[in-house]
Amino acid sequence: MIHLIPPFSSADAQSVVPLSMALVGFLMFWFVFHSESIRRVFHSRMEHDAACLWHIFTTKAWGFVTMAVFPAVVLQYAIGKSPVDLGLVWPAEHNALIWQWTLGLGSIVMLVAALGARKFDPQYPQIQARVWNGSMMALNWLGWALYLAGYEFLFRGVLLFPLVETFGEWPAVAINTVLYSATHVPKGRDEAIGAIPLGFLLCWVTLQTESLWPAILVHILMAWTNTTARFMRHPQMKWKGQ
Template identity: 35%
Template structure:
């Protein structure tokens, strides 16, 4: 058997794939760990313990999926954050994309959030009474998690694979992996992640920045959270 020859251009994409695999695996298995959750429920009680456990896993995801991989990749490759889309540029185009997609996402989530199927799962925090501090903290954990998420998918993984594979193969591969990480949720979100993943990758490559994808993803998550909280018959803000 002939061992394939090594090429230095393979290092960056291989690192990106390895880091997303390790980072997401750590996040996923901690998030479904009954032992870890039991420690929170034992300390804070069943309801509040589940809430704090969920918030912890979002911060963990931001760290293991995005922040730590970014640090590792930057150190090893010697590149800067701007090489992975962590840059503020093309402001007019970026704002147009954010505003345009928000005009689609917000009304869609408003009507979708009323559905029984949505309310059975969202908001993810299942407490009946919410303080304003809880609303703020839940929103903050979403923002933190999605920052790490977009830093990895539309940042590290996308920009690391384009030079080797080309734009379209990198986009399709990115969208495929993005869909796969939604499999533990449900079929609808897994299917929906495919076109969304393609669109966000295209926007990221054309604007050269991950910030459009980040703010669009925040709009998607937070509007669903706020509307689901508003429409849930058993929940209220006190």
């Protein structure tokens, strides 16, 4: 007998649920972040710089909800995977060598981000305010931290640990890296290509430490360096008082 819909087992759920929740969570963020209607709401009610700040900050905070909180709740109840099972735990002390690699990787990506910022890119900083101050920069950094914590939970947590159990380490890392690079395609060729080695290394560090924290910290440091350097070199942005 031909089954139009194959039987769905609990073993299938271990990969299908994480993949599905990753897709749903990412798209929930993506469509809100790129919604022109939502952007207009902020700009119709605030002056330009404040609207730029709160539009980006709010949508990044929304990304934390859709890519971390939402998948965490679903995976906990659907397949019994807690946030700890997905890597939300501090690395063990015996992984001191991995921390050295993490610091080294963090230094490298910060240097690459700083060097890359020498080339003007109109999409950065994402907050397109003209006059910045300390509070705006702090909220910019906080927004990136929230967003990237959720982003890493999605990729190096939801899309890694359950798939390792189902497919093995190499297939899981390959799937993860392919999807990670694909999400960077809209940002241009350089970011899509750069996401391949970075995604692989972040998966490797995560699996070695069995923790998301190294990947989260490396990614945040890279984003902070990039956005700050981009601001400093942007010809139409200035610090308050300049």
